[in-house]
Each structure stands twice: as C-alpha cells, then as structure tokens.
Amino acid sequence: MRLRTGGAPVALPAAAVLLAAGVLLAGCTGHSGRPGSRPAPSCSPAAGAGFSWPPGIPANLPLPPGARLGEVRQLASGFTLVTFTAPGTVRTSLLEITAALQAAGYTVGRGIVGTSRSRLPFTRDGRPGVLELTAVDACTTRWQVQA
Known part of the structure; x- marks a missing residue:
C-alpha cells in the first residue's frame, strides 16, 4: 500500500x-x-387457558392474555390481592392495561411509571384498586392486583 x-x-x-x-x-x-x-428479545405469548378472577376482584376487570395465576390472598384490610405473571414488558403491559381499564369504564389515576416497575391506581363505581407491575425478565411481567 x-x-x-x-x-x-x-x-x-x-x-x-x-x-x-x-x-x-x-x-x-x-x-x-x-x-x-x-x-x-423475541417474546412469544404463553400458551394456556389463563384463569378467571377470584371472588373479591370485579369480574369485568381486564385480564391480560397468557396470564398465569400465582397466588390469591385475602388481606386484613378487606382487599383481595392476586399475583400472576403474563408475557410482555412492564411498559407494554402498562400501556395495554391502561387502555383496557378505560375501555371497561374504570377511572385510571396517576401512577408511578418505571421501566422495571410501575404502579397504577384505578376506581370504578366507588371501588378502589391498585395494579403493580414488576419485570421478571425481558419477556415476563409479574402483576399484583389489589381490589
């Protein structure tokens, strides 16, 4: 050269x-x-029938596709706490559940939004609830619904 x-x-x-x-x-x-x-990552939806909301959780509360039930607890406060996992990121899940809650007639409050953890309060017919989303991995989010 x-x-x-x-x-x-x-x-x-x-x-x-x-x-x-x-x-x-x-x-x-x-x-x-x-x-x-x-x-x-390429995230694909989990197969399975999912589950129905247990007593204490409004039956018309939107449930993400591919949800897998983890635990149901009755709290001393009278609320029911449901923990489950579903495919998707925290961000995507939060955007989708916010739209689904509003479409189902829920009022969505101002929450805390983060990339790996978010919290979203909601109400309908005077019944309060809160949703917390936490990243498990790049393709799975842990959901906790208290209502």
Missing part, C-alpha cells in the same frame, strides 16, 4: 496495514446497532 505525503508516495509495511485492519474490525459485533447493544 502506498500513501502520498506532499507528492512522493510512501510505502507502508504490510504488517502495519494488517494491524490497522484488525483494529477496525475488532469493534464489529455482527449486528447493526451500537457496539455492545443487544438485539431485542
């Missing part, structure tokens, strides 16, 4: 050319995007 400096060609040793090429190629990650970034 020859470079021009001022007008006279200058020869570069082959080792220097190979070294420069190696340094330039070392940053290649094999996919487009920022170096060090990872492609988004």
Whole structure:
C-alpha cells in the first residue's frame, strides 16, 4: 500500500496495514446497532387457558392474555390481592392495561411509571384498586392486583 505525503508516495509495511485492519474490525459485533447493544428479545405469548378472577376482584376487570395465576390472598384490610405473571414488558403491559381499564369504564389515576416497575391506581363505581407491575425478565411481567 502506498500513501502520498506532499507528492512522493510512501510505502507502508504490510504488517502495519494488517494491524490497522484488525483494529477496525475488532469493534464489529455482527449486528447493526451500537457496539455492545443487544438485539431485542423475541417474546412469544404463553400458551394456556389463563384463569378467571377470584371472588373479591370485579369480574369485568381486564385480564391480560397468557396470564398465569400465582397466588390469591385475602388481606386484613378487606382487599383481595392476586399475583400472576403474563408475557410482555412492564411498559407494554402498562400501556395495554391502561387502555383496557378505560375501555371497561374504570377511572385510571396517576401512577408511578418505571421501566422495571410501575404502579397504577384505578376506581370504578366507588371501588378502589391498585395494579403493580414488576419485570421478571425481558419477556415476563409479574402483576399484583389489589381490589
């Protein structure tokens, strides 16, 4: 390889050319995007029949597809706490449940929104409730509904 400096060609040793090429190629990650970034995971919905809301939770409360029941507890306050998991991220789940609650006639309050954890209060017909979403992994969210 020859470079021009001022007008006279200058020869570069082959080792220097190979070294420069190696340094330039070392940053290649094999996919487009920022170096060090990872492609988004491909999340597919979980199969299964899901479940129905237990007594104490309004039957018309929207339930995400693919929900898998974890636990149901009666609290001393008189509320029922239902814990389950469903496919999706916290952000996607929060956007979808907010729209579904509003479409079902619920009033959605101002909540706390984060990338790995969110909290959303809601009411309908004077009955309060709260929904808490927590990331389990990139494709699964743990839901806790208290109503």
